[in-house]
Amino acid sequence: xxxxxKFEDLEIGDDLPGESPDVSMPRVTAFCHAAKHVFERFxxxxxxxxxxxxxxxxxxxxxxxxxxxMIHRWAPGCEILEIDTVFxxxxxxxxxxxxxxxxxxxxxxxxxxxxxxxxxxxxxRTGVIGTARVQFEQ
Amino acid sequence: MDDDNTMPELAAxxxxxxxxxxxxxxxxxxxxxxxxxxxxxxETDPRFIDPSHHDFQAHPGFTTHCMSGRVFPKEFPQxxxxxxxxxxxxxxxxxxxxxxxxxxxxxTIADIFEKTGRSGTMIFIVQRMEFRNEAKDLVSTVDWKMIxxxx
Numbered sequence: 490x491x492x493x494x495k496f497e498d499l500e501i502g503d504d505l506p507g508e509s510p511d512v513s514m515p516r517v518t519a520f521c522h523a524a525k526h527v528f529e530r531f532x533x534x535x536x537x538x539x540x541x542x543x544x545x546x547x548x549x550x551x552x553x554x555x556x557x558x559m560i561h562r563w564a565p566g567c568e569i570l571e572i573d574t575v576f577x578x579x580x581x582x583x584x585x586x587x588x589x590x591x592x593x594x595x596x597x598x599x600x601x602x603x604x605x606x607x608x609x610x611x612x613x614r615t616g617v618i619g620t621a622r623v624q625f626e627q
Numbered sequence: 628m629d630d631d632n633t634m635p636e637l638a639a640x641x642x643x644x645x646x647x648x649x650x651x652x653x654x655x656x657x658x659x660x661x662x663x664x665x666x667x668x669x670e671t672d673p674r675f676i677d678p679s680h681h682d683f684q685a686h687p688g689f690t691t692h693c694m695s696g697r698v699f700p701k702e703f704p705q706x707x708x709x710x711x712x713x714x715x716x717x718x719x720x721x722x723x724x725x726x727x728x729x730x731x732x733x734x735t736i737a738d739i740f741e742k743t744g745r746s747g748t749m750i751f752i753v754q755r756m757e758f759r760n761e762a763k764d765l766v767s768t769v770d771w772k773m774i775x776x777x778x
Contacts, residue, residue, distance in 0.1 A: 508669075510669050511669060516667055517667075519663060519666070519667045520663075520664065520667035520668065522663065523660050523663035523664040523667055523692075524664060524692035525692060526692060549713055549715065549716065550688060550691040550692060550716060551667065551668060553688045553691065553716060553718070554664065554665075554667070554668030554670075554686055554687075554688050555668050555669055557668065557670075557686060557687045557688060558665070558668045558669045558670040558671070558672075558686075559669075561670065561671070561672045561675075562671060562672075565672065568720070569687040569720060570719065570720055571717065571718065571719045571720065572687055572688065572717070572718050573715070573716075573717035573718070574715050574716060574717075575714060575715040575772075576713055576714060576715045619715075
């Protein structure tokens with residue numbers, strides 16, 4: 490489905506366009522500096538392995554931000570009222586991850602859509618699940 | 628699934644500590660960090676990456692990086708094993724956060740509960756930070772779910 494510009498174009502069950510966001514080491518390192526979360530497990534593969542991870546991991550709060558950006562691209566001009574993410578497993582830096590979303594409910598009076606969200610790791614594990622409430626323009 | 632047979636000890640901890648404020652911290656919101664955060668998250672909407680945009684504001688989850696000075700209140704009891712893992716974050720956006728805002732965050736324990744699943748019984752401690760701007764307007768609420776294994 491292409492970008493949504495009007496609430497009236499929404500239907501429950503609509504899928505957001507899936508995306509494969511950039512979680513390369515330079516991108517994750519840039520995030521960590523912006524977030525002031527410069528920890529080795531996020532920016533150094535070997536250090537992360539010493540902590541028991543397969544490789545450096547994407548910060549959970551970055552994965553939430555990636556999902557928010559996907560929502561903004563799907564519905565330009567919308568406002569995210571709430572986004573709730575559960576970190577179920579590690580997403581590895583320099584891997585291929587996939588984000589998905591779907592409309593699960595709508596409030597036609599308030600012009601609010603509810604979404605289910607997920608990020609799947611390269612090996613098929615679900616790393617993040619979540620929900621969001623999105624306000625469309627009046 | 629939710630476990631209705633809550634341990635008495637946990638119920639007592641909940642009764643004593645849920646709702647108790649235990650930390651107050653201020654945070655400066657800079658355009659540079661707001662833009663860097665949004666761009667690193669792959670944002671393309673100019674509201675979040677262009678400081679000259681008339682509606683320039685922080686990305687919805689920007690306050691999730693703001694940590695309170697303490698994880699738990701002083702004298703909060705040790706419940707569950709270890710330090711705990713980050714189970715996730717819920718962000719509620721009440722109003723835009725603007726560049727130059729100084730936000731004051733108040734931290735509380737919002738909830739304490741347990742769930743039992745394949746991994747056994749886990750204890751969830753929800754730390755809530757409420758962020759207000761200089762006008763005292765509530766702009767953001769962040770719930771951090773910390774998960775600990777029941778001992």
